[in-house]
Amino acid sequence: MTVVPRWLLPAQLAAFDGRPAGRRTVRDWAADAGLFAFAVIVAVEQARGYPPAGAEFVPDWHVAVNPWVAGVACLALWWRRRLPMAVGLAMVPCLALSASATGAAMVAGLTMAAHRPWPRAALVTCAYLVVVGYYAVFAEPPGVARPVIAATLLLAYCGPFCLGMVVRARRLLVVSLRREAGVAAREHRVRLEEARRAERERLAREMHDVLAHRVSLLSVHAGALAYRTARAAAGTGPPLDASEVGGAVEVIQDNARLALEELRDVLSVLRTGEPSGAPPQPGLGDLPRLAAEAGEAGQRVALTVDGDMAGRADTIRPHVQRTAYRTVQEGLTNARKHAPGAPVTVNVRGTPGGELVVTVTNPCDAARPPGTGNGLLGLAERAALDGGRLDHGAGDGMFVLTARLPWQT
DSSP: OOOOOGGGSOHHHHGGGTOOTTOOOHHHHHHHHHHHHHHHHHHHHHHHTOSOTTOTTSOHHHHHHHHHHHHHHHHHGGGTTTSHHHHHHHHHHHHHHOGGGHHHHHHHHHHHHHHSOHHHHHHHHHHHHHHHHHHHHHOOOTTOOHHHHHHHHHHHHHHHHHHHHHHHHHHHHHHHHHHHHHHHHHHHHHHHHHHHHHHHHHHHHHHHHHHHHHHHHHHHHHHHHHHHHHHHHHTSSOOOOHHHHHHHHHHHHHHHHHHHHHHHHHHHHHHHSSOSSOOOOOOGGGHHHHHHHHHHTTOEEEEEEOHHHHTTGGGSOHHHHHHHHHHHHHHHHHHHHHSTTOEEEEEEEEOTTSEEEEEEEEEOBTTBOSOOSHHHHHHHHHHHHTTOEEEEEEETTEEEEEEEEEOOO
16 A cells, blocks of 8 residues: 655644644645745736726726735635635725736635635635626637637636536545545454453463362362371371372372473463463363362262264364353352262263253252352353353252353354
């Protein structure tokens, strides 16, 4: 795309690039100087042989004031940008007193049509034609017919008017396009910021699910180690040998390291707005590993995957698989926090082209309903973004968490 230098633009367009509105550019000064020179040249040429042949009816006083009024009309052109209508109207008496002001009146008509709505400029141009019309009626230059004189005068004043309308139409079009481009750029920035915010929220939900799972595992292992140590110290339980302590510490260390790495990733994203690396992308194939991790923490997890669905899991879109995985992860985490030691049943079933249904069930205490925090809220948002829904509630001593997601291939 070719970029036009600011000094080549009129002030109205240069204002879009930060230039003070109304301040003339180099192009404006050049145009003003050229049009002023044109008006002066026309005034000088007409004043030399005034009155022309065939216009002997012009009175002597009119001949005397002709050059002076033309000079004033030319000087008034320097205010034509700031006061186009005032300068244009001032040319009407100037034309009545000086035929040499023709060039200045032509420039004023061009300016009015370029800077003001055409009806007002057209009325003033008609006034010019009425004032100079006497020359076409009474003048009889040798060898020139009156229709030719009338056509020349009409062209002299209607030509600049039409040219000014073309300039105004083109300039308004460019201004409109620049404004639309500015609006589009602002809307693009807003959409970009919203997309970044949505991405940060998505990553924050992702990391909440991961960290909640890791921290709950840490809590379970650390609690079990503290419980066994306290029993051994009180003499009510067997002492811990080195292998048991080392195994528990290793599990705690591994989960703490993973939690810190994942926390560092999400903090980097939230601070800079740009991901430092790809976030975890677990799927349905990782559910056995997730159940095994929970089993190592002491949970009793029964995982059932529908036989027809097991062989077609890879056909489901990754983000839907990730939501299903997070549903199971959140259900296990809530059961670990609110129903420790209780068995958990996980069932995954679905129909290609229909729904993928993930259900997590565990006993619960009515006085301590599981999963009433941010985890389920974020999970519900995930499901809604995927075109599904999340249902959860307690009844008959059981807490049931169900995600219904579209089977998107």
